Amino acid sequence: MPAPLRVAVVAVSPLVRAGVRAALQRAGFEVTAAAATQAELAFAASQETAIDVVVLDVGGLDMQAHEGHEGWPPAVLLVGDNDEALVAQWLAEGATLLPRHAPAAQIAAAAQAAAAGLVATSRELMTQSLRVTQLSAPGRxxxxxxxxxxxxxxxxxxxxxxxxxxxxxxxxxxxxxxxxxxxxxxxxxxxxxxxxxxxxxxxxxxxxxxx
CATH class of the missing domain: 1.10.10.10 (Winged helix-like DNA-binding domain superfamily/Winged helix DNA-binding domain)
Structure with a gap:
């Protein structure tokens, strides 16, 4: 059997962090790091912690710091209802996105996809993105x-x-x-x-x- 995917979890909220970590572990992933910020994750990576993919709750985080860091593993971004304006932009840039309330099975599938170099999202976010882009560029x-x-x-x-x-x-x-x-x-x-x-x-x- 292939080795389990090694995942890092980043979330400002300890409750979100613990919940995502538990969900990933139940799905068979190896959670090798859990951090409140990207800086903490960078420190963990500097200690030669093996990370295949990051599951990152964007709430309260400086996403420019994440995007500007060379060598970050592929990421699954968990977004909230207040992030609607950014969803279309992130999808346009090839990010893998899920709602913060996504079930464990979806998070696990998205993590596998991101690690394989694919872009994944939920039907909910794709529909939302298409609605936003159509409104911003009307016409047939x-x-x-x-x-x-x-x-x-x-x-x-x-x-x-x-x-x-x-x-x-x-x-x-x-x-x-x-x-x-x-x-x-x-x-x-x-x-x-x-x-x-x-x-x-x-x-x-x-x-x-x-x-």
Whole structure:
């Protein structure tokens, strides 16, 4: 059997931290660190603590500190109802998100996905993200302003599967920088406000199977 996934839990609230830790342990994960802040987690990592993925409750945390830290493991972000304005932005940036009240099974599945380089979220947050992006960019989606190149079409197909830039790069045997560039081009050509919005518009325009 493969070794259990090694997870770190970061949450300002001791109750949230303990609850997430217990849920992950019940799901068969090895919780190797539990911290109140990213700084505490960085210290734990400096002690050669093995961490495959971080489950991070964003409430009360400085997310810029997390995003700016090189070498962070993949993360599952747990968001609250007050974080609605940021959900679309984080999904557009390829983050894995779940509501703070997500059941243990969803947190476990999201942690596995994040560790594998995939982007995962709940139906609730995806619907919320699409609603926000559609409100911020009203109008019907038609054909892109410029045709997508063959490579951009390939990237779009990967994007529709919820893959982040790194996973897209690995799937298409290109660099992460190149994958990021193609994603930006797709969003611009489709006149979309985020990755999720680009996929939604591509589906409606018939650029993806199921559109």
């Amino acid at each position: 989606a038609g054909e892109p302003h410029e045709p997508l190149t063959a490579r951009e079409t390939e990237v779009l197909a990967q994007l529709a599967q919820g893959l982040g830039n790194k996973a897209i790069a690995e799937a298409l045997h290109i660099s992460t920088h190149t994958a990021k560039f193609h994603v930006a081009q797709i969003i611009a050509k489709l006149d979309a406000s985020s990755r999720a919005h680009a996929v939604a518009k591509a589906l409606r325009a018939g650029l993806l199977e199921g559109g």
